[in-house]
Amino acid sequence: MIRPIVKYPDPILQQPTEPVTEFNDELRTLVDDMFESMYAARGIGLAAPQIGVSKRLTVIDLSFNENPDDKLVLINPEITHREGRQYEEEGCLSLPDIREKVVRAKNVTVRAQDINGEWFERDGDELLARAFQHEIDHLDGVLFIYRISMLKRDLVLRRIRKLQRTGDW
């Protein structure tokens, strides 16, 4: 089922999520819905709070559903290692049409549980590393516009307020 994407400034996007403790059919349905909603919105990553569920899980697929090996489900993920630096443009389904450059680690290692509750580790670099950091930030209630300069953030927030006034947000 495609669920609507929650947009900034909804408070659910700005609060830490609860750990996932039950690995059951309900979780499977949630994960399926997250992939479906992400593909429908043409995203490469989606965190549970973005469909209004304050739980610590995210899905990522850099291939837009082209390559099954790229489908990643990260449950209760943590970044265990960061290395290097990259400075690239990011966007977010919860902040449509806003794109800003964000400093991120270039290589990261993530430790997470899979849909069955099994722990695994996964390395990512470049775009995948950025997706890991962006999505795990969501699970901590952090949006990418919190990671840009105050000056740029003020401009973004002013733009959003303007769009809100004209009913375009």
Ligand SMILES: [Zn+2]
């Ligand atoms: Zn996002």
